[in-house]
Amino acid sequence: MSQEEEQFVLMKAIQLMLQKSYEDDTCSGPIMNVGSFPHDFGYGDEFDADATSSQSSENKPCIHLMGLRRSGKSSIAKVVFHKMSPNETLFLESTNKIVKDDISNSSFVRFQIWDFPGQVNFFDAAFDAESIFKGCGALIFVIDAQDDYTTALECLHDTVARAYKINPGIKFEVFIHKVDGLSDDQKIETQRDVHQRANDNLIDDGLENVQLSFYLTSIYDHSIFEAFSKVVQKLIPQLSALENLLNIFISNSGIEKAFLFDVVSKIYIATDSSPVDMLSYELCCDMIDVVIDISCIYGAEEDIDASTFDSQSSSLIKLNNATVLYLKEVNRCLALVCILRENSFERQGLIDYNFHIFQQAIHQVFDLRNKPTNPGPTTTTSVERPQVNGIPEKPNSGQQT
Numbered sequence: 001m002s003q004e005e006e007q008f009v010l011m012k013a014i015q016l017m018l019q020k021s022y023e024d025d026t027c028s029g030p031i032m033n034v035g036s037f038p039h040d041f042g043y044g045d046e047f048d049a050d051a052t053s054s055q056s057s058e059n060k061p062c063i064h065l066m067g068l069r070r071s072g073k074s075s076i077a078k079v080v081f082h083k084m085s086p087n088e089t090l091f092l093e094s095t096n097k098i099v100k101d102d103i104s105n106s107s108f109v110r111f112q113i114w115d116f117p118g119q120v121n122f123f124d125a126a127f128d129a130e131s132i133f134k135g136c137g138a139l140i141f142v143i144d145a146q147d148d149y150t151t152a153l154e155c156l157h158d159t160v161a162r163a164y165k166i167n168p169g170i171k172f173e174v175f176i177h178k179v180d181g182l183s184d185d186q187k188i189e190t191q192r193d194v195h196q197r198a199n200d201n202l203i204d205d206g207l208e209n210v211q212l213s214f215y216l217t218s219i220y221d222h223s224i225f226e227a228f229s230k231v232v233q234k235l236i237p238q239l240s241a242l243e244n245l246l247n248i249f250i251s252n253s254g255i256e257k258a259f260l261f262d263v264v265s266k267i268y269i270a271t272d273s274s275p276v277d278m279l280s281y282e283l284c285c286d287m288i289d290v291v292i293d294i295s296c297i298y299g300a301e302e303d304i305d306a307s308t309f310d311s312q313s314s315s316l317i318k319l320n321n322a323t324v325l326y327l328k329e330v331n332r333c334l335a336l337v338c339i340l341r342e343n344s345f346e347r348q349g350l351i352d353y354n355f356h357i358f359q360q361a362i363h364q365v366f367d368l369r370n371k372p373t374n375p376g377p378t379t380t381t382s383v384e385r386p387q388v389n390g391i392p393e394k395p396n397s398g399q400q401t
């Protein structure tokens with residue numbers, strides 16, 4: 001099944017769901033009714049789940065990290081995907097060959113990161129630009145904002161021009177990096193300046209069709225995770241289907257904002273279509289850290305290789321501003337983190353039920369293969385979960401924080 005066909009089937013499914021949701025007027029209020037989110041979407045034989053999954057695993061997109069020496073490329077890869085603390089990056093040695101890192105920690109976030117040595121010499125015989133850029137999904141060019149970036153802009157231009165000629169499908173992403181050293185005014189001014197000069201260079205070269213996206217990033221805060229989330233999302237063909245599912249879920253559950261997280265990297269692979277507020281994102285990231293830390297400390301069993309984030313993982317944190325953070329495991333690697341008002345949480349049963357349907361929808365649409373999770377005892381005290389609409393739920397959640 002080609003990507004277009006797959007997208008078509010997915011969109012058809014979403015249309016079906018939405019249609020049913022609005023058609024069924026027996027269900028008033030915020031209930032995401034059974035009809036609106038059927039377990040069987042009625043794809044029949046049209047939905048070739050195997051084709052979908054095999055395609056995504058074979059065509060692992062590749063993200064290239066490029067930029068001048070010491071601009072921060074390896075630090076970004078280490079902090080985001082290897083849990084290195086930002087301070088440790090001070091001791092990273094310079095990269096002198098392409099380092100390929102296979103990110104396979106999630107069913108969705110499966111790609112390779114290629115960390116290039118600073119300032120690639122395209123004329124070097126060892127640099128096979130053709131094959132390197134052919135397989136590239138996104139090219140992240142890192143610019144050190146604390147340094148004079150004139151040379152970096154020239155290098156960005158050469159890189160983009162070369163890559164675009166070989167593969168016009170590449171997404172070009174510019175990380176204006178190390179902005180922790182800049183004031184708010186300087187950040188805005190630097191972004192404006194880089195944006196202007198980079199685009200002017202492209203126009204001068206007749207490459208006005210090339211789209212560059214710019215992000216202000218630092219490994220010392222959540223900005224690098226946010227930027228990486230957006231880059232990864234562009235490589236997920238099913239993103240709009242996910243957004244639609246999240247929109248339906250939150251509007252039927254009285255939830256203000258929901259993020260679908262890749263737990264290990266804290267990249268959010270989708271969110272509903274309301275704007276992302278950085279503070280909300282940071283809160284959700286912190287919640288994931290808390291859950292993982294508690295799970296690792298108290299949830300590890302004798303088999304220390306077994307994942308402590310499992311189908312029984314969930315967490316609830318009530319803040320002192322009448323806001324609730326609610327985390328639920330979607331699969332081995334994905335978690336849904338929701339932000340809602342405390343009074344909306346009074347209907348937890350409804351939210352849990354809707355979540356259950358949402359989870360099934362994701363599994364069906366993307367054919368996530370749930371590896372058997374360890375059913376053993378996990379970290380926490382259990383809380384009684386009411387049955388909703390008489391529908392038996394999974395056994396009650398484990399890791400309540």
Ligand SMILES: Nc1nc2c(ncn2[C@@H]2O[C@H](COP(=O)(O)OP(=O)(O)OP(=O)(O)O)[C@@H](O)[C@H]2O)c(=O)[nH]1
Binds near residue numbers: 070117179
């Ligand atoms: N202040 C600040 N320093 C950073 C940031 N990211 C990376 N650095 C520092 O920048 C220096 C260079 O980082 P690297 O990750 O080795 O840079 P690189 O681009 O991989 O360098 P090469 O391998 O030589 O191409 C290190 O001392 C990092 O600690 C950041 O966001 N803020």
